[in-house]
Amino acid sequence: MSFSLIVFQGPSASGKSTLQSLLGLPKVVTWTSRAPRPGEVNGRDYHFTTRAQLGEMFHSGLMIEMNEYKGNAYGTSVQSIRDIIEGGTPTSTVMEAKGAAAIKTMFPAQTLLVGVSVEKEQCRRRLQERGAAAEEIERRMADFEREMKELSQCDLIIRNSDDNLDKACSIIGILRQGLLHS
Numbered sequence: 001m002s003f004s005l006i007v008f009q010g011p012s013a014s015g016k017s018t019l020q021s022l023l024g025l026p027k028v029v030t031w032t033s034r035a036p037r038p039g040e041v042n043g044r045d046y047h048f049t050t051r052a053q054l055g056e057m058f059h060s061g062l063m064i065e066m067n068e069y070k071g072n073a074y075g076t077s078v079q080s081i082r083d084i085i086e087g088g089t090p091t092s093t094v095m096e097a098k099g100a101a102a103i104k105t106m107f108p109a110q111t112l113l114v115g116v117s118v119e120k121e122q123c124r125r126r127l128q129e130r131g132a133a134a135e136e137i138e139r140r141m142a143d144f145e146r147e148m149k150e151l152s153q154c155d156l157i158i159r160n161s162d163d164n165l166d167k168a169c170s171i172i173g174i175l176r177q178g179l180l181h182s
């Protein structure tokens with residue numbers, strides 16, 4: 001396996017960040033206009049910024065892609081992806097479907113798109129447990145079916161249901177072995 005960029009894609013609370021952490025590779029820190037959640041750290045979880053600054057960066061050619069998700073803007077810097085492709089050290093990131101497709105189109109041979117699937121009601125419960133407000137939960141659940149369909153663009157799909165975490169961990173373990181020892 002010669003992939004240098006692993007992109008996790010899936011509905012909100014499907015478990016993208018959980019599987020990304022289990023994979024244990026360096027992470028691309030992307031940019032967002034959304035407010036930090038409790039416990040999130042600027043520069044570690046995201047570069048938190050304003051929509052205006054993100055737009056300026058995009059129009060100055062500093063961003064490889066910028067996409068909208070549930071009323072907030074998200075984007076990946078050109079430099080962060082260039083560093084990975086040139087450096088060759090496997091690195092991971094999480095993205096919504098359009099950004100993931102854009103990166104795959106730009107770097108097809110280096111990018112592995114990993115879809116994360118889950119049942120709708122489990123997803124809703126996880127969002128509730130994460131302490132999201134009811135309105136926020138409904139906003140994030142509104143496109144659940146579409147987001148599940150969009151997983152068809154992925155190279156592989158990991159089912160991360162409540163009863164399947166062990167198997168999901170095993171798949172991530174195999175993936176890690178393959179990425180680090182190829």
Ligand SMILES: Nc1nc2c(ncn2[C@@H]2O[C@H](COP(=O)(O)OP(=O)(O)O)[C@@H](O)[C@H]2O)c(=O)[nH]1
Nearest residue numbers: 012013030031067069074075076094095096099
């Ligand atoms: N296109 C794109 N999507 C991103 C980027 N960074 C994060 N995302 C995606 O934006 C969506 C919302 O992320 P977030 O607000 O952290 O909520 P989450 O869905 O609970 O992880 C998720 O699908 C992320 O994978 C980025 O740089 N570009």
Ligand SMILES: Nc1ncnc2c1ncn2[C@@H]1O[C@H](COP(=O)(O)OP(=O)(O)O)[C@@H](O)[C@H]1O
Nearest residue numbers: 011012013014015016017018126160161162165
């Ligand atoms: N297989 C699983 N079974 C039960 N809970 C899970 C599982 N995977 C993730 N979670 C929990 O679901 C919540 C959302 O996971 P997270 O990785 O933050 O999702 P995402 O990054 O897709 O928004 C977290 O509280 C996480 O601990």
